[in-house]
Amino acid sequence: MKLICSIALALAILIQPTRADFYYAGVGAISCAKIAQDYQQNPTEIGKVMMTWAQGFMSGANAALGKDQYRDLAAMTIEAQEASLRSYCDEHPMAEFWKAAMDLYFKFPLKKYTPRTSR
Numbered sequence: 001m002k003l004i005c006s007i008a009l010a011l012a013i014l015i016q017p018t019r020a021d022f023y024y025a026g027v028g029a030i031s032c033a034k035i036a037q038d039y040q041q042n043p044t045e046i047g048k049v050m051m052t053w054a055q056g057f058m059s060g061a062n063a064a065l066g067k068d069q070y071r072d073l074a075a076m077t078i079e080a081q082e083a084s085l086r087s088y089c090d091e092h093p094m095a096e097f098w099k100a101a102m103d104l105y106f107k108f109p110l111k112k113y114t115p116r117t118s119r
Contacts, residue, residue: 032088032090032094
């Protein structure tokens with residue numbers, strides 16, 4: 001876990017914002033080209049960093065939808081999710097990683113929240 005945090009911190013430090021304000025930070029603000037390059041050097045750790053950031057981003061997006069609906073993040077395996085992120089980055093190397101996460105997020109089915117009944 002320390003290694004993952006160290007890699008995420010190192011990646012975040014490498015980010016040089018080109019403008020004074022931005023909406024995404026950390027791994028999400030890194031270019032897909034940089035993610036792909038780092039993935040080739042250390043696929044296991046970079047894959048974990050990618051998935052950790054993307055899962056947190058998508059969970060936050062779900063929370064922003066409100067309590068009536070959500071995207072079912074369990075509808076796709078973790079391996080398929082990582083493959084989707086990598087595929088997006090391969091096809092859009094100049095895009096920031098958050099766009100790959102957003103693309104993945106919209107692949108999940110939108111569902112209505114139904115409260116569980118207590119027994």
